[in-house]
Amino acid sequence: MRTSDSLRKTYGETLVELGKDNKAIVLMEADLGNSTMSSLFAAAYPERYFQMGIAEQNMASTAAGLSLTGKIPFINSFAVFASGRAYDQIRSSITIADLNVKICGSSAGLSDYGDGKTHQSIDDIALMQVLPHMTVLSPCDAVETEQMVKAMVEHKGPVYIRINRNDLPVVSDPAAEYHIGKMTEVVGGTDAVIFATGVMVQQSMAAAELLKAEGVSVRVVNVSTIKPLDKDALLGYCEGVRGVVTAEEHSTIGGLGSVVCQALSKSKLPVEMLGVDDRYGTSAENYDILLRHYGLEPKDVAQKVRDVLSSK
Amino acid sequence: MKYSQELIKELQLKAIQVRANILEMIPPGKVGHLGGSSSIADVMAALYFHTMKVSKTDPKDPTRDRLIMSKGHAVLVQYACLAELGYFDRGELGKVKTFNGMLQGHPDMDRTPGIEAVTGSLGQGLSVSLGMALGLRLDKSASRVYAILGDGELAEGQIWEAVMAARVFRASNLTAIVDWNGVQATSTTAEIFPIENLVEKWKAFGWNVIEIDGHDMVQVLEALDAAKAYTEGPTAILAHTVKGKCFPFAEGKAKYHNASMTEDEYKVAWECIAEMRREVEA
Known part of the structure; x- marks a missing residue:
């Protein structure tokens, strides 16, 4: 059970926890790992962590290839880049084939307040939800983030999750049953x-x-x-x-x-x-x-x- | 000689059969990518009928090698090979690009046995291939991944992202083959988007580079074997080819990138197939 107010830290910690037994989970990062908190996974399982450099399009299609060998890739970047920069790669390489790739749009919405308009995503939900096969998740706190990351691993198919950069007070009941769609x-x-x-x-x-x-x-x-x-x-x-x-x-x-x-x-x-x-x-x-x-x-x-x- | 005359002859006949299958898919009145399918037919025949480990009975055999048609528009040549492997009824060839057909206009892994990914939006197949190569390596699999790229496709920036990444990860189980036919959809690459120093570019990105005549079966086999033997990183085979190869009316012409043949051209094309068979048999 998470008590943290940090959604992104919870995201990273939950993947570390799940990755211990589930060796199919692999993470990919476009050099924002200290913000997305994919860096936690890098420290725990370096062999299953792919630093793809600042090349989101290649990251998305490479994730498609990894999923085709049975892996469960989580690709990580800021929401604006994860959804927009790699849009056609998500569409063509991932969602048309309904591949099991998970996309983490971190620092979503206006939450990356300092960086300004190029780094703030006000269109990622729109872009992602219009794609057939795609599931779109938007947690409100760390409890829900943890529940969602677990559900994402269980769910077969592409999932986009948008995560707030800033701490938010927990309002979800950690004891309540969770399923995608709830x-x-x-x-x-x-x-x-x-x-x-x-x-x-x-x-x-x-x-x-x-x-x-x-x-x-x-x-x-x-x-x-x-x-x-x-x-x-x-x-x-x-x-x-x-x-x-x-x-x-x-x-x-x-x-x-x-x-x-x-x-x-x-x-x-x-x-x-x-x-x-x-x-x-x-x-x-x-x-x-x-x-x-x-x-x-x-x-x-x-x-x-x-x-x-x-x-x- | 490293390869027996029998093997070379067998593969040359396979390549002719592959081109015959391509013709079957584009009867007069039907539009199809004849040019870019024919240019890579010899390499494809070498891959599917000699170099690659493929199962005749199970397209999903986990130990298989994988081939990704990054230049997805030329998927006819892949359908031609998969039909020869017996992955679907030959009758499907006549139904390519039809409603409810198993053989879609671009590679569709959900429809066609033996198709490994969805490609067609150019520039993405090398990245997908890299992902497969990395996944197979994590599983300690001996399987290899082959990505077929168009030379026009090299204008896509994502290709070069993947080229860099494959070197970063030293993906020696990945081979990229460039169908260097010099002609793209509307004209020559020299006119449309002249990318110079292609060999030097791939070398500068850290790849093992082999330049060959993509219609010389011995050179093709040697290059594919050399790629397998190279363990330091990925290999690029830059194959000089002729667009529309073996069909004189189409050779080197952008018009046949995606076109229909006239009745006369179609007749000539089949005569070319027959003539090539006679030559190889003799």
Whole structure:
């Protein structure tokens, strides 16, 4: 059980733990190992660690080849490069053949606050989830990260996981059963439901507290599997509420909000989407400044709930 | 002589049969990659019918050597070889590139027995081959991996990423073979994108480089054996070839990169096959 608030450290530690008995697990890195924390695996099992240099395209296709010999390669880079730089390699070499390659998009969203727009990924969920065969995971804390990494090894087929660079408080129940596709109610409520992913789960939980003080009862659901989306569970969580809000640290085009709206296309429920509004990131001294600048704070989520409840 | 006359003759006849199978797949009215399939046919015949360890009964035999068609558009030549191995009914050759067909327009490992990966988006096959080579090495397998690259394909940057990586990992169980036919989709490589000093480039990247005439069966076999014997790292065989080789109307012409033949050309092509058979038999 992880008690750490660090998702990426947990990612690396879990792979070290799994790699002890499962010799099929191999890691590949494009020289960001001290950030992605694949470096932990390098120290433990150097013979199963491939430092591929700053060449993400080759890394992705080479991973395809390794998987074709029965290995379970995890390729690691920042989310923006892991998804975008190697996009056609993921598409052609990996997903068309439904190969068992795991892709870790680290420092996802705006979480690499200092590095700015070239290093911040607001489009990785969109790019990855449009690919047939691909599974897309977005953990909100270290507990979920550990559960997901274990599930990724068990799951046969390509999986993309986006991991926040910064520490986030644990909100998931480590004792709860986990499976890919699961969505979890983290706050109960009746007036509206917020479907959130990643850091926006914690932000939405704080928003629910703000709204509670106003007498508004809000349910918060952690949607940590973007694809495949459990539509039945989603519709179930919409029962009885008067409005739906989606919250993600990603473009509102092609992310969680898009797939929730798709799933609710036959519903009459109003939906408000909160995310990064069709623009790139920017540098900042800390993460909080960016969450404020892009309107991803609890007060912004709360406002979306008010908006959706007052809409006709 | 290192290789018996019988072996050379057998492989030359196989190469002719491979070209005949290619023709079967492109009857008049059907479009196909005749040029780049024919140029590498002799090397492919040497690989599948002599050098590579392949099972006649089990395309997934774990001890097999692997061949990746990085220049996936020339997959007709691979289908031609796999049909000879008996991995599927010869009748499939007539159904290439048809709806629900086993033989897709580009290599599809899920459809075709003996196809090892998905390729076709150029520049990726050498990386896939490297991954296989590294995986096999981890398993202490004696299997080898062969990647067939086009010379036009060498313009893809990812090829050179893989070339660097294969040297970094000293992947001596990996052999890259460049079908150096000098012609790509719309014109000559000299006109489209002239990459100079190809031999020096591969050498500078640390590979064991062997330059051959890709239509001389003895040179092909010698190069493949030398690649096997080299244990310090990967080997590149740069094979000088002729696009559309053995079909005079198509030789050296970009037009036949992907085209249909007229009835007359098709007749001539089959006459060429018959004539080559007579020559080799004699």
